[in-house]
Amino acid sequence: MNRKLIFSLAGLLIMIGAVVSICYDNDQEKLLKINIPLIVFGSYFMGTFLVSYIFDRIITGAREKGLHMVNPYQLLIRINPYINWFVFGFFGFICTLTILLLLFVA
Numbered sequence: 001m002n003r004k005l006i007f008s009l010a011g012l013l014i015m016i017g018a019v020v021s022i023c024y025d026n027d028q029e030k031l032l033k034i035n036i037p038l039i040v041f042g043s044y045f046m047g048t049f050l051v052s053y054i055f056d057r058i059i060t061g062a063r064e065k066g067l068h069m070v071n072p073y074q075l076l077i078r079i080n081p082y083i084n085w086f087v088f089g090f091f092g093f094i095c096t097l098t099i100l101l102l103l104f105v106a
Contacts, residue, residue: 011046044095
């Protein structure tokens, strides 16, 4: 679970590095071909791992408090793997399409 938080922070560092690079070098070609795709990838990386980490924290807290048999938490525990697959798959697909559009169309 802590790996998810570390990966999320790595995505944040990727985004910060890309934004600092934009402020440092004002080249429009480099902005469209490198920096914006890095910002999109970093936000995908940060967002998906952060969502997964938050759901894991909710489930761990419910288990520690003994609420894992209560209906909303029980449902969340059952569908958590599907939520993770959906978040990684759907937003990964959208991220890939966005990056490819920026690289080949822009």
